[in-house]
Amino acid sequence: MKAWGGFLAVAVVACELTAANAQELRAQLSPHDFTTLAAEIGAKVEKIAVREGDRFRKGETLIAFDCSIQRAQLAEARAALGAADKTAAVNSRLLELQTIGKLESDVALAERDKARAKENASAAVLGKCTIQAPFSGRVVEQKVRAQQFVQPGQALLDILDDSVLELDFVIPSKWLVWLKPGHTFQVAIDETGKTYPVKMTRVGARIDPVSQSVKVTGAIGGNYPELSAGMSGKVLLTPPQ
Secondary structure: OHHHHHHHHHHHHHHHHHHHHHOEEEEEEEEEEEEEEEOOOOEEEEEEOOOOOOEEOOOOEEEEEEOHHHHHHHHHHHHHHHHHHHHHHHHHHHHHOOOOOHHHHHHHHHHHHHHHHHHHHHHHHHHOOEEEOOOOEEEEEEOOOOOOEEOOOOEEEEEEEEEEEEEEEEEEHHHHHOOOOOOEEEEEEOOOOEEEEEEEEEEOOOOEOOOOEEEEEEEEOOOOOOOOOOOEEEEEOOOOO
C-alpha cells in the first residue's frame, strides 16, 4: 500500500506540474506610449540634442532646424502689420474728420487684418522649427543626421515612454469569466531570468472566433531598471478549480 500510495502521490505532483506548465503563456513587454516624430516643414537639421538610447524629459527640445528664412519672413510680416496698423489708425481719424469715406477706412482695416493673419501664419511656421518631446522617455531610433535637409512629413526620431511597461499576451476567451482587470499574477522574463508582478489592466475589444482567444494587457508593478520594451517571457496563470 505504501508503494502504491507513493506512486499515486508522484503522479498527482506530475499532473499538477503539467497543468501549471500548460498555463504559461508567451508575452512581450511594450511601452506605455510610442511614436515617430516627423518634420512639419522643409528645412535643414541644425541640431539633434539626443541620440539612440538617450533619455529625455517632456517638453525638452529634441531637434532644431535652421529657420533663418522663416525668421526673416516673420520680421517682414511684423513690419507689414505695423504699417497697416498705422494706416488704419490714420484713416479712422480722417473718417472722424469726414475727409475720407467709410469705404477707404474699411479697406484699411481689412488690410490690417490681412497683415495680422500673415504675421500669425509666419509665427506658426517658425514654431515648427523646433520639435519638443511630447512625453518623457527614450530614443529608439534616430532616422536623420545634423545638416541633413528634410521634407515635410519625413520621419526624424522613434521614441517611447518606458516609465510604465505593459505586458501584452493572448488568453483563451473562456478565461474571461474569471480573469478580469485588477487580477494579479506573475511573469517570468527570459532576458533577466526573474519573475515580476503584473496587474491586469484591460481586455481587447474583439475575440478571435477561429482561435477563441483574446488579447489582454497588464502593467508591471514597480520600477525595474533592468526591464526594457521588447523583452519577452512566460505569463504564469492558473485557472481556478
